Amino acid sequence: MNNAELIVSNKAVSELSKHRPLRRYLNKLRWLSLCLVFAMLIILPLLSVYQTYVASHGYRLLSPSGKHFYDVMQFFTSPFTDDPANSLDAVKGSTWSGNFFGFKISDPLAVLGQIAAAAAIYPAFLITALTPILFSVLFGRFYCGWICPATLLYELNTNLAVWLQKLGFRPGHREFARYLKYFVLMVCLVVSALTGTVVVAVIYPPAIIGRELYYALALGGFGAGTVFFMLTLLFDILVARRGFCRYLCPGGALYSLLGRYRLLRIQRQVQQCNDCAKCNAVCEFGLNPMRDDFGQECNNCCACIAICPTDALIFSTRVTDISSQGAGHLGPKYRKLHLANTNNICDEDAKA
Amino acid sequence: MIRFPDRLILKNWRRGSKRSSHVELGRDGGAPPSLRSGVMNRRKFLFTMLASTVVAETVNPVTASAGAVYSRQRYLRPPGAVASDPFLARCIRCGQCAEVCPNESINYFGLGNGLAAMGTPYIIPREQACVLCMKCGEVCPTGALQSISRTRESILEKVRMGRARVDESLCLSFQGNTCGVCARACPLGKVALQVGYLEQPHVQAGCVGCGLCERICIQMPQAIRIIPNYA
Structure with a gap:
């Protein structure tokens, strides 16, 4: 390789990284x-x-x-307020239910759980969940990937599992039926209705974390929720990767249902795909992006987009996935099927 | 932190003891039905304990919370709280009421009061009483705590946390010494707590049960206490 060629190829590499x-x-x-x-x-x-x-x-x-x-x-607060005792009330709460400058936002699961428990609808509370519902309808299960405080800990937990694996420990990789969480949601609602208490608040990790952080920092001490959350972390390490979110979380189930016909979804460009399966390996929810199987449970977390070496995954605005596009056009399987034939044709042309 | 030995006195109530006459739960309408009957024999007591521990505490919230009323501690719900059953159904355990409480009065139940009541707010007036700032009702998203404006009229009309009762055998003023601390602590004045001869406190119909009198009482154990209203 002479100097000129090297310069050109270097330039190409830099172009590539520039246009990432x-x-x-x-x-x-x-x-x-x-x-x-x-x-x-x-x-x-x-x-x-x-x-x-x-x-x-x-x-x-x-x-x-x-x-x-x-x-x-x-x-830290004096630059912003002269009256902290009152003006700092502007932002309160957690992701379960919060008050943001007078704008109240609640988790749709809280509303659903309350409706089931009380067998009645409180319009003032229902309104607070409309914004999350709207966003879920547009962006699917984005709450799970982008906001949920439990997700942060669960993903760090996945990293921990990877480190443990490097140390020789084998984390669990069992798989269960994904519809299990819809069943959990249903059971929670039925139990709520029977007992007249909002059961989901007790087993929903983001609600638990919001509460427990408050207990720990303001009241000094952890509650029973921490024990439950630790158990789910252990479950994720020992039994199934991201097991609680994939198979058990009632909130995830509700958001999945809301986002079934979401407008913004990740889609594979089959022409660009080389079937490397990195997306499948990195998907926290165990989906199959390489074969267009995103479904309602994709949380638009973008991990697959970030890892794709050929930029084959893009965002599209469609109501459904384009299903089964087949093998990626840059992959060996596609080449064996199609390019082999074209080569043959070329050979025949040459013979003729 | 000082805890009044509630259990001992409640035990006497269960036996229908004469000593219970100084604090009566039933007439205020605030007590659970099981206490209202007054006399409770040992078999009935054991049965109730068994039921509330084995079945009720985990499954049925009504019995679980009622069980806790006389088995564990006497607590108040924050001002504006709806009645016991709809409260458990409405409260989503978001924790905002304590977050806005400027007096650190509101605390949360762990598992100690049954699974159904876990994460719900309570106030122990002797530890830290309510100052009736009404911020909790304002911030509550669900209507478990009703929003009540911070005016004397609406507080008198709508807040029903409980009602104060004076134990005349403990109260200094009834023993011949002038005290009157509770009446001075009362934020509502004469309509709630009136003082008579030697500043003897007399609870009036206007008492909303904020608990400031119980918090301030200089006697140990306190001579005035709030009988909660869960109904």
């Missing part, structure tokens, strides 16, 4: 979003404690650590 499509960075953006939500769940209880300190007008009565905490919180 933006959608490949969405997975990083998603991690940022997850981290921000989680940070919010940590900051809000601290703000709440600070507010009670301010409201009590008793700085000198605080313990030394309390004074230190007060000073730190004052340092």
Whole structure:
């Protein structure tokens, strides 16, 4: 290879990296979003404690650590507000149900659970879930991938499982029927209706995390929910990868149903695909992007887009998947089937 | 943290003891039906305990919470709370009421009060009483805590957390010493708690059960306490 050729190829490589499509960075953006939500769940209880300190007008009565905490919180909040005791009430709650500058947002599962438990609809509460419902109808199970505070921990848990595997421990890779979570959702609603209490609040990981973080930071101590959540983490490591989200989560089931005919979905461009199956390996929900099997359970997490070496996965605005497009055109299987024939034709042409 | 030995006194109630006369649960309409009957023999008691531990605590929220009323602790729901059954059905355990509470009065049940009540808010007035700021009802998304405006009229009309009762055998003013601390702590004044001779407190119909009198009582154990209203 002479110098000129080398320069050209280097240029080609740099061109390629320069034109890396933006959608490949969405997975990083998603991690940022997850981290921000989680940070919010940590900051809000601290703000709440600070507010009670301010409201009590008793700085000198605080313990030394309390004074230190007060000073730190004052340092961070004073640029934004002169009246922390009242104005910091603007943002409260968790992803389960929260108040964002007077705009109340609740998880649709909370509304459904409440309707089942009370056998009645409270319109004021139903309205708070309309925004998430609308977003789920448009973007599918995006809550699971982009917002859910449990997802952050579950994905870190998956990474932990990978490290454990490197150390010689074998994490569980069992597979169950995916419709199991719809069954769980149904059972939760039936039990809610029978007992008259919102059962989903007790077993839904994001609700548990929002609550438990508050207990831990503001009230000092973990509740029973932490034990339950630890068990789900263990389940994910020992039994099935992302097992709780894939097979058991009632919220995931509800979001899947809402997003069945979502408008924005990931789609494979069969011409670009080389059948490397990296997307299947990386998919947290055990779907099959390489053979167009996204279905209603895809959470638009973009991990497959980020890893695809040929940029074959794109976003499209369709109501259904394009199913079974067959082997990727850059892959060996497709070449064996089709390109072999064209070669033969060429040979015949040459003979003629 | 000081806890009044509720259990001992409640045990006397169950036996129909004469000593129970100083604090009566039933007449306020706030007590669970099982207590209202007054006398409770040992067999009935054992049966109730068995039922509430084995079946009710895990399955039936009504019995579970009622069981907790006399077996564990006396607690109040935050102001504006709807009645017990719809409360459990409406509350989604989001935790926002305690997050806005400026007085750190609101706490949450763990598993100790039955699975059905897990994560629901409560107030122990002797530990930290409600200051009737009404922020919790404002922030509650579900209507488990009704939104009540922070005016004297609407608080008097709508808040029904419980009702104060004075134990005259413990109250200093009834023992010949002038105290009157509870009446000074009361945010609602004469309509709720009136003082008479030697500043003896007399609970009036306007009492909403915020618990500030119980919190401030200088006697140990406290001579005035809130009888919760779960109905």
